[in-house]
Amino acid sequence: MIRIFVTGGTFDKEYNELTGALAFKETHLPEMLRLGRSRVDASITTLMMIDSLEMTDADRALIVGHCRQAAEARILITHGTDTMVDTARALAAECGRTKTVVLTGAMIPYAFGSSDGLFNLGSALSFVQALPPGEWDKVRKNRETGVFEAI
Amino acid sequence: MIRIFVTGGTFDKEYNELTGALAFKETHLPEMLRLGRSRVDASITTLMMIDSLEMTDADRALIVGHCRQAAEARILITHGTDTMVDTARALAAECGRTKTVVLTGAMIPYAFGSSDGLFNLGSALSFVQALPPGEWDKVRKNRETGVFEAI
Amino acid sequence: MIRIFVTGGTFDKEYNELTGALAFKETHLPEMLRLGRSRVDASITTLMMIDSLEMTDADRALIVGHCRQAAEARILITHGTDTMVDTARALAAECGRTKTVVLTGAMIPYAFGSSDGLFNLGSALSFVQALPPGEWDKVRKNRETGVFEAI
Amino acid sequence: MIRIFVTGGTFDKEYNELTGALAFKETHLPEMLRLGRSRVDASITTLMMIDSLEMTDADRALIVGHCRQAAEARILITHGTDTMVDTARALAAECGRTKTVVLTGAMIPYAFGSSDGLFNLGSALSFVQALPPGEWDKVRKNRETGVFEAI
Numbered sequence: 001m002i003r004i005f006v007t008g009g010t011f012d013k014e015y016n017e018l019t020g021a022l023a024f025k026e027t028h029l030p031e032m033l034r035l036g037r038s039r040v041d042a043s044i045t046t047l048m049m050i051d052s053l054e055m056t057d058a059d060r061a062l063i064v065g066h067c068r069q070a071a072e073a074r075i076l077i078t079h080g081t082d083t084m085v086d087t088a089r090a091l092a093a094e095c096g097r098t099k100t101v102v103l104t105g106a107m108i109p110y111a112f113g114s115s116d117g118l119f120n121l122g123s124a125l126s127f128v129q130a131l132p133p134g135e136w137d138k139v140r141k142n143r144e145t146g147v148f149e150a151i
Numbered sequence: 152m153i154r155i156f157v158t159g160g161t162f163d164k165e166y167n168e169l170t171g172a173l174a175f176k177e178t179h180l181p182e183m184l185r186l187g188r189s190r191v192d193a194s195i196t197t198l199m200m201i202d203s204l205e206m207t208d209a210d211r212a213l214i215v216g217h218c219r220q221a222a223e224a225r226i227l228i229t230h231g232t233d234t235m236v237d238t239a240r241a242l243a244a245e246c247g248r249t250k251t252v253v254l255t256g257a258m259i260p261y262a263f264g265s266s267d268g269l270f271n272l273g274s275a276l277s278f279v280q281a282l283p284p285g286e287w288d289k290v291r292k293n294r295e296t297g298v299f300e301a302i
Numbered sequence: 303m304i305r306i307f308v309t310g311g312t313f314d315k316e317y318n319e320l321t322g323a324l325a326f327k328e329t330h331l332p333e334m335l336r337l338g339r340s341r342v343d344a345s346i347t348t349l350m351m352i353d354s355l356e357m358t359d360a361d362r363a364l365i366v367g368h369c370r371q372a373a374e375a376r377i378l379i380t381h382g383t384d385t386m387v388d389t390a391r392a393l394a395a396e397c398g399r400t401k402t403v404v405l406t407g408a409m410i411p412y413a414f415g416s417s418d419g420l421f422n423l424g425s426a427l428s429f430v431q432a433l434p435p436g437e438w439d440k441v442r443k444n445r446e447t448g449v450f451e452a453i
Numbered sequence: 454m455i456r457i458f459v460t461g462g463t464f465d466k467e468y469n470e471l472t473g474a475l476a477f478k479e480t481h482l483p484e485m486l487r488l489g490r491s492r493v494d495a496s497i498t499t500l501m502m503i504d505s506l507e508m509t510d511a512d513r514a515l516i517v518g519h520c521r522q523a524a525e526a527r528i529l530i531t532h533g534t535d536t537m538v539d540t541a542r543a544l545a546a547e548c549g550r551t552k553t554v555v556l557t558g559a560m561i562p563y564a565f566g567s568s569d570g571l572f573n574l575g576s577a578l579s580f581v582q583a584l585p586p587g588e589w590d591k592v593r594k595n596r597e598t599g600v601f602e603a604i
Contacts, residue, residue, distance in 0.1 A: 119489030122574065123575035127579045
């Protein structure tokens with residue numbers, strides 16, 4: 001069984017038509033898993049709904065705590081891409097050797113139709129099932145190109 | 152023949168995946184007319200690409216000037232909804248008796264998939280063909296509900 | 303007030319994922335009007351859900367009967383494009399002089415995302431409000447190009 | 454490096470608006486990988502574009518031959534779901550021990566917007582990278598429910 005922790009990020013942003021701004025409401029994860037006809041046994045917990053640029057050390061501690069306490073050994077976290085690597089570092093120190101934790105996100109909100117979110121979610125769900133605990137520190141986000149690069 | 156003036160508005164906003172902000176690039180009007188399989192003889196001119204909350208008196212004077220000078224007697228303007236009524240007032244004073252001018256917009260960007268833009272564009276293109284010059288001052292936008300109301 | 307009669311057509315076709323075939327379920331009209339944020343006072347009645355190539359004289363008589371008996375003087379009919387002109391002829395003979403009846407359809411199902419249906423529905427709703435009873439026999443569908451032509 | 458073989462299936466079906474039927478044109482794989490912002494080093498070869506219910510023994514032999522001759526040890530095949538298990542059996546006998554071959558498909562065409570194809574493609578690309586050669590005969594498609602079941 002897989003535990004999914006939702007933290008927000010571009011993945012789950014929506015357009016608020018009254019204010020004209022981007023905002024968070026509920027997570028789209030259940031809808032996305034249904035659309036993907038996923039048969040994986042997964043339970044979803046929303047820990048926070050924030051832009052990862054606004055994620056604090058306390059937020060990261062909360063995420064790490066939930067990962068440590070989770071009964072599942074395979075954990076998927078949806079996360080904004082901007083500070084995803086920072087959260088990976090925090091997780092690696094605390095539960096990276098005993099659990100397979102995969103972070104995933106999107107460059108375009110799922111709600112905007114042409115999202116990479118569905119693709120990434122399918123990809124992440126496979127990796128979290130197939131990979132052992134392991135590397136986390138071989139990547140960085142290049143914010144100018146919008147691409148994760150190997151380091 | 153119909154003249155279409157593009158001024159921006161939610162209609163044409165896009166998501167910039169590098170900055171995570173909403174922004175304008177090119178207008179989607181040609182793509183929308185193609186998608187709607189429109190056979191109407193229309194020519195499109197982009198006057199500006201701005202949020203209507205940022206529209207100045209000079210911008211409105213520019214729009215009015217183009218409407219006055221246009222050879223066509225039927226004019227469609229895409230426009231942000233927030234100050235659409237203000238532009239209608241400026242137009243009414245200058246060319247509202249001789250030309251049929253229809254303003255249209257959207258609450259959700261066309262690029263976000265579930266937009267009202269396609270519906271509104273089809274609607275506006277019909278009205279601009281079928282209606283005579285006429286009323287413009289019987290409506291206001293209720294920004295709390297996001298709905299235009301008769302006054 | 304506007305009466306909308308649904309008869310099916312490409313407009314409302316869906317993909318049945320179990321059989322892999324196109325089929326009709328419920329009409330998408332209410333969802334489309336909601337998406338278009340339509341404030342028009344309209345009531346929807348589904349008369350049939352069929353491909354217009356399969357429409358019989360009895361089906362057309364049923365449509366004509368409902369148009370004649372409708373309390374509304376403005377009627378919108380969703381209809382497959384292939385025999386739309388035939389139904390227009392039947393309607394013209396029976397109620398074309400007293401009521402404004404507009405037929406609309408789509409080349410691509412609304413459910414398939416890139417549909418012309420939303421655009422056409424917005425367009426038809428405007429025309430049915432703005433136009434008097436009138437011409438119906440100046441058009442034919444060219445099935446090789448998929449385009450309606452003036453005749 | 455990953456080799457992707459395209460064989461058609463629901464995945465790649467499109468709506469032909471002139472005939473009103475479902476049909477194959479070009480594969481959507483390159484567009485889907487671009488939309489998913491995939492950075493995986495993959496080369497795509499279209500072997501056929503057919504419904505898997507019409508796949509013959511000769512077609513399967515062709516697929517098996519390409520898998521055997523491929524320089525890559527990791528191969529992804531897009532395939533109609535109805536006879537996917539039959540092709541898996543043919544592949545297992547010929548190259549199932551030396552190469553990781555993953556078959557994927559969709560219940561709804563990618564072109565129809567709400568497809569499971571993007572999710573499945575992301576999932577399959579991850580599994581083909583992460584899994585060793587292995588089991589193929591533990592699943593069947595239940596055509597009444599549209600779901601693959603473990604056997």
